[in-house]
Amino acid sequence: MSDTPQRLPAPTILVGVDLGLPHFDAELEELGLLAQTAGLDPVARVVCKRKAPDAALFIGKGKADEIKALAESTGATEILFDQSLSPAQQRNLERHLDMPVNDRTLLILEIFGQRARSHEGKLQVELARLQYVSTRLVRRWSHLERQTGGAGVRGGPGEKQIELDRRMIGEAIKRTRERLEKVKKQRNTQRRQRERRGAFNISLVGYTNAGKSTLFNALVKARAYTADQLFATLDTTTRQLYLAPSEGSADAVGRSVSLSDTVGFIRDLPHGLIDAFRATLEEAADADLLLHVVDAANPNHPEQIAEVQRVLHEIGAADVPQVLVFNKTDALDAAHRPLQDRDVFDLEGIPVPRLFVSGRTSAGLPALRRQLADELSQRNGRGLSLRDNPELHDTPA
Helix, strand or coil, X not given: CCCCCXXXXXXXXXXXXXXXXXXXXXXXXXXXHHHHHCCEEEEEEEEEECCCCECCCECCHHHHHHHHHHHHHHCCCEEEECCCCCHHHHHHHHHHHCCCEXXXXXXXXXXXXXXXXXXXXXXXXXXXXXHHHHCCCCCCCHHHHCCCCCCCCCCCCCHHHHHHHHHHHHHHHHHHHHHHHHHHHHHHHHHHHHHHCXXXXXXXXXXXXXXXXXXXXXXXXXXXXCCCCCCCCCCCEEEEEEECCXXXXXXXXXXXXXXXXCCCECXXXXXXXXXXXXXXHHHHHCCCEEEEEEECCCCCHHHHHHHHHHHHHHCCCCCCCEEEEEECHHHCCHHHCCCCCEEEEEECCEEEEEEECCCCCCXXXXXXXXXXXXXXXXXXXXXXXXHHCHHHHCCCC
């Protein structure tokens, strides 16, 4: 047994502010899962309503005093907000509460930093982290408060150190972007090689923890890391998937296609991460078909579908044809399980095939394979890319 002491999760108070926006998570359930994923221990939740954020403290002085008292009674050592805080609000809250205050953006960055494994993934996380830190140079950097002294110093304590840090971070951002650009060129080269081979590319997309990696493993017999937690995997993994010829196809033999497992999406994904992960997400934008994986057992799955669609629009993948895959049917109670393994779903006014599967038990996977074989056969038979003809998606219930 190791004598090394185990670091206990930091007791944390979760704070959510209802500003009247749609899909407010009143139970702070998702924030709690994110906190646990990052190694924090939520000990209390505070929810309040405001017409607009307080300019100084986001929640106002009265609610800040209430949170401070709650922290003293629960032993909390950190405060975590479900919304993004401005640098000034974060700094003012820390001074008022006398403890670290973080927001959803930093929390997601921390999780991504813990989970990134590939060289590209680490570069992407580093870029997003640098962009976030660059706006918060005055927070928690105690050396910035020291008077540098000397003749000609103007503007008060720490001005020269702040400028130096800004310059250093700016240079680090530039270097990281250049390194990511090289990775992007390598990806483009690999993509052109697949295109020359006439490869049919399928990307798994969906809300985080929808079971994409479990489904990926079940389809291609891979061993991608899976866990019942948010952002279990971050790095794109691509494998070959063999599809038997579809019924009525002129092909006597089947064909292999490329299947890629991509990073999951989440509500309020920081824009810095979308920008930083654009090279990875381009796997989805350049795909011939998207398998949009949905957690059928999650009661909030309609909102999660809408959030994935929003991100797909943002990365230029909105026009890529989709097949909706309602996963985790084994987690549904008997009364809510589908009576058939396939029907049609109205996705932003476009009818798309929907299949009900379980990546864990492999239920419904034969029907999913047949659907993919049909999509491939339709493209080959008509000489069209699926993205050029959305009508190829119409599938009878």
